[in-house]
Amino acid sequence: MQPRIYSAALAAALMLLPRVSTAQQANPVAANPVADAFRDYARESAKNLMAAAEEFPADKFSYKPTPAQMSVGDIAAHLAQGNDYLCGRLKETFAFCDQALASLNDSNLGEALPFFGGRKMSRAGVIMVTTGDWADHYSQYANYLRLNSMLPPTAKKPAM
Secondary structure: OOHHHHHHHHHHHHHOOOOOOHHHHHOOOOOOHHHHHHHHHHHHHHHHHHHHHHHOOHHHOOOOOOOOOOOHHHHHHHHHHHHOOOOOOHHHHHHHHHHHHOOOOHHHOOOEEEOHHHOEEEHHHHHHHHHHHHHHHHHHHHHHHHHOOOOOHHHOOOOO
């Protein structure tokens, strides 16, 4: 499947995430452990992916280890397309995801959503595909940074 088609379908699936009532949002009594874990993972992924992208100087955005791989810029564009149809800047697209995920809850993780190629996938399955995609692209960035003698964000020691 082409990355752009995949990204658009992923963004569409994310936008279908449910809205819950204000009362449920005001009383989050650990009733949504899966949704809460996904939101935590999304925030951490966003932080790492944005930091990795920002680590590259502008003259390295065309870098790719082999001709068959995505360039640094291609990865950023792919992530932006997956996060937001408007293909805005990476930070803005992760902010869009934060808003879309704010109302995610565990009550309907089994609900079937439209997915690639006209098939259906559970809401929980879409969450798993999303986390896998983010992990895949952070791994790419981490390897590309190391190939350019730079450390990925998760390999840096925290400031004391």
